[in-house]
Structure formats: C-alpha cells, structure tokens
Amino acid sequence: ATQIEWWHAMGGANGEKVDEMAKAFNDSQNDYEVKPVYKGNYTETMTSAIAAFRAKQQPAIVQVFEVGTASMMAAQGAIYPVHQLMKDSGQAFDESTYLSAVTGYYSNSEGQMLSLPFNSSTPVLYYNKDLFKKAGISQAPKTWQDVESVSKKLLASGVTCGFTTAWQSWVQLENLSARHNVPFATLENGFGGVKTELTFNGPLQVAHVEKMGEWQKNGIFSYSGRTNDGAAKFYSQECAMFTESSAGLAGIKRNATFDFGVAELPYWEGKVKQPSNTIIGGASLWVLQGHSKEEYKGVASFLSFLSSPSVQADWHQFSGYLPITKAAYDLTKKQGFYAANSGTETGVTQMTTGTPTANTKGVRLGNFVQIRGIIDEALESVWSGDVNAQRALNTAVERGNAQLRRFEKANN
Numbered sequence: 001a002t003q004i005e006w007w008h009a010m011g012g013a014n015g016e017k018v019d020e021m022a023k024a025f026n027d028s029q030n031d032y033e034v035k036p037v038y039k040g041n042y043t044e045t046m047t048s049a050i051a052a053f054r055a056k057q058q059p060a061i062v063q064v065f066e067v068g069t070a071s072m073m074a075a076q077g078a079i080y081p082v083h084q085l086m087k088d089s090g091q092a093f094d095e096s097t098y099l100s101a102v103t104g105y106y107s108n109s110e111g112q113m114l115s116l117p118f119n120s121s122t123p124v125l126y127y128n129k130d131l132f133k134k135a136g137i138s139q140a141p142k143t144w145q146d147v148e149s150v151s152k153k154l155l156a157s158g159v160t161c162g163f164t165t166a167w168q169s170w171v172q173l174e175n176l177s178a179r180h181n182v183p184f185a186t187l188e189n190g191f192g193g194v195k196t197e198l199t200f201n202g203p204l205q206v207a208h209v210e211k212m213g214e215w216q217k218n219g220i221f222s223y224s225g226r227t228n229d230g231a232a233k234f235y236s237q238e239c240a241m242f243t244e245s246s247a248g249l250a251g252i253k254r255n256a257t258f259d260f261g262v263a264e265l266p267y268w269e270g271k272v273k274q275p276s277n278t279i280i281g282g283a284s285l286w287v288l289q290g291h292s293k294e295e296y297k298g299v300a301s302f303l304s305f306l307s308s309p310s311v312q313a314d315w316h317q318f319s320g321y322l323p324i325t326k327a328a329y330d331l332t333k334k335q336g337f338y339a340a341n342s343g344t345e346t347g348v349t350q351m352t353t354g355t356p357t358a359n360t361k362g363v364r365l366g367n368f369v370q371i372r373g374i375i376d377e378a379l380e381s382v383w384s385g386d387v388n389a390q391r392a393l394n395t396a397v398e399r400g401n402a403q404l405r406r407f408e409k410a411n412n
C-alpha cells in the first residue's frame with residue numbers, strides 16, 4: 001500500500017482517537033496506509049513541518065492550528081490547495097456541504113477551501129456542578145459579572161480558585177473582542193489584507209484584562225500557562241470553572257470525577273446588548289507539495305473519509321470539536337446525542353448564532369505565532385502585577401504591529 005504521513009498535534013484522548021480514525025481508514029481499503037505521527041503541541045508541529053519542508057522531508061498532510069493559517073496561505077509553492085487536490089484526484093467535493101462559519105476561515109477570497117477544517121473549535125465555559133451545589137449556586141454564569149459573584153461564593157465555601165483559562169489570547173482577547181463585536185485588528189481582523197493593524201488595546205479589552213489582573217490577586221482567577229495546562233486545576237477541583245476550547249471535552253469526560261456543565265463563553269453585561277458569535281480555533285489539515293500523484297489520490301480519499309457524516313459525527317461527539325459538515329451535525333442531532341449529553345451543543349450554537357460581522361469572522365494574521373507569544377508575555381506581566389493592563393496591551397500592540405509589518409514586507 002502507498003504510505004501517507006500525517007503529522008498532527010493531538011495528544012491525550014484526542015490523539016488516541018486520531019490513531020483509531022487512521023486505522024479505520026486503513027482497514028477500509030488496501031491501496032493506502034495513513035500513518036499518523038504525533039509531533040508535539042501545535043507550535044512544535046508547525047515548526048517541524050516548516051523545517052521538514054526545507055529539508056524536502058515534509059509529510060503529505062500536516063495539522064496546523066488556526067494561528068498558522070495566514071502563513072500557510074502565503075506559502076503558495078509549499079501547499080496543495082484542498083479544493084484543487086480534490087478536483088485533480090476526481091473526488092466528489094462540494095464546498096457547500098461544509099458549515100460556512102467554519103470553512104469561511106479556511107477559504108480564499110473566491111470561496112475555495114485551501115485546507116480541510118478537520119478540528120475546529122470555539123471556547124466555552126466548563127463548570128463543576130458539585131462545587132456549585134456545595135456553594136449554593138444553582139445557575140451557570142452568563143456574564144463576567146456572574147463569574148465574579150459566583151466565584152466569591154465558591155471561595156467562601158472553601159474552593160481555592162474561581163476559574164482558570166486555557167489559551168489566554170484566544171479566549172480572553174480574541175474571543176472577548178468578537179463576543180462584544182469589537183475589532184481585534186483592523187481590515188476585518190486581517191481578512192482584508194496584510195496591511196492590518198492590531199487594535200486589542202481598546203477600552204473593552206483593557207477593562208477586561210485589568211479586572212482579570214485584580215482577580216488573579218484575590219483568587220477569583222488563577223493563571224495556568226499559555227496553552228491548556230489549566231485543565232489539571234479543573235480536573236483536581238482546585239478551580240471550579242474553566243474557560244477552554246469546546247474540544248477540552250474529551251479530556252474532561254475522561255478525568256472529571258464530578259458532575260460538570262458546559263455554558264457559553266461569558267460576556268460583559270452593559271457592554272453589549274446581544275453577545276455576538278464566538279470565533280474559530282483548533283486546526284485544519286494542509287496538504288503539502290512534493291509527493292507523488294498516487295499519494296495525493298490517497299490523501300484525497302482520506303480527506304473524503306474524514307468528512308463523511310459518520311466519521312465526522314463520531315469525532316465531533318467524542319472530542320467536542322465542531323461538526324464541519326451539515327450532515328454530521330444533523331446526524332448527531334438525529335442520534336439524540338445533544339439531548340442525551342447536555343451542553344454538547346453549546347459550542348455549535350454559540351459559534352453559529354447571528355450573522356458574523358467583520359469583527360466575528362475570525363482573526364487571520366501573518367506571524368500570528370509570534371504575536372500570540374508577545375500577547376502571552378504582556379498578559380503574564382499583568383497577572384504578576386508588574387505592569388498595568390493599558391500599558392501591557394499598548395506594548396503588545398506595538399510589538400505585534402512590528403511583526404505584521406515584517407509579514408507585509410515579505411508578502412506584498
């Protein structure tokens with residue numbers, strides 16, 4: 001069989017599921033063998049793929065997080081656009097069967113899909129129902145004001161921390177901005193071109209980060225690191241709430257020894273009438289140039305397999321990643337999964353309510369990996385009490401804009 005390498009960043013429960021999916025594809029036919037290779041976290045996987053490409057050792061498929069999207073789109077000689085691959089391989093491929101809220105992010109200006117949004121997510125709030133009960137709280141928080149008042153009750157009942165967060169830039173700045181229909185960057189958050197400039201140092205973001213700085217001091221918030229390390233504090237019941245990707249679900253289901261609920265990402269009451277949709281995260285599968293026609297036929301067949309309603313629905317239900325096709329969503333509904341597993345539809349409805357605006361389609365920036373690092377440093381300087389929110393965000397905007405100008409120069 002023709003071998004196809006698939007580099008990915010899925011660890012833990014979702015990593016095991018990835019192996020299972022590749023095996024199911026391999027067992028379903030005799031021509032191709034997909035070999036999934038775990039390359040570390042998202043940044044490590046992307047860095048390895050770039051290095052491998054330079055050394056002409058690149059895999060046929062690589063999973064790249066949403067942060068790397070603009071860079072991948074710009075790497076024209078290195079990628080094989082998925083819509084083109086499907087056409088060249090004679091695979092049936094209808095872009096309209098995918099959820100537009102998801103595919104819009106990974107399509108070019110002509111609406112053609114450049115990568116396959118294999119695992120798209122959006123952030124939600126997980127909460128520990130047992131600890132809530134003990135503290136006499138009967139409702140999940142809807143607003144950040146609620147998060148504060150609920151946390152005070154939790155702390156009074158003996159809980160160590162109100163909430164922690166995963167992916168602080170994604171949840172507490174990128175999605176915070178979208179939820180309040182406020183720009184994170186100019187030119188439609190970067191969708192409008194490489195001349196985009198960061199704007200996340202506005203009044204909404206500054207007030208939120210300032211508040212979180214205060215909460216870090218009084219125990220309402222507890223910082224846990226840049227990716228999803230906060231999960232450990234939620235599992236151990238140190239923190240009663242956790243803002244994290246919808247795909248945190250697989251790990252929580254496996255590790256939580258308590259009853260938990262899923263609520264929508266909070267918003268600030270008084271700062272927006274109706275909160276807007278949250279935005280996309282997770283990753284997509286990019287096909288890289290430099291392989292044989294036969295391998296590409298296998299890749300196309302594998303991508304069709306991954307998009308098929310039963311495989312998609314199973315992956316969505318197991319992981320908490322969004323269903324990428326309407327058929328997978330309908331199938332999940334028909335199977336009674338949402339009704340039987342309360343909270344599992346939260347991410348989907350939150351992501352697809354209302355019509356996306358220029359501020360809520362997503363964030364697509366060049367050198368975003370570096371910009372996330374700059375934002376992480378800025379936020380950490382606030383959590384440690386060294387710098388105030390306004391100054392920290394001003395500095396991050398200034399340093400981030402320098403990264404954007406560098407990208408503009410290289411890609412204009």
Ligand SMILES: O=P(O)(O)OC[C@H](O)CO
Nearest residue numbers: 065121167245247281282
């Ligand atoms: O945990 P994931 O895979 O949903 O990804 C979350 C963020 O989008 C990473 O940038």
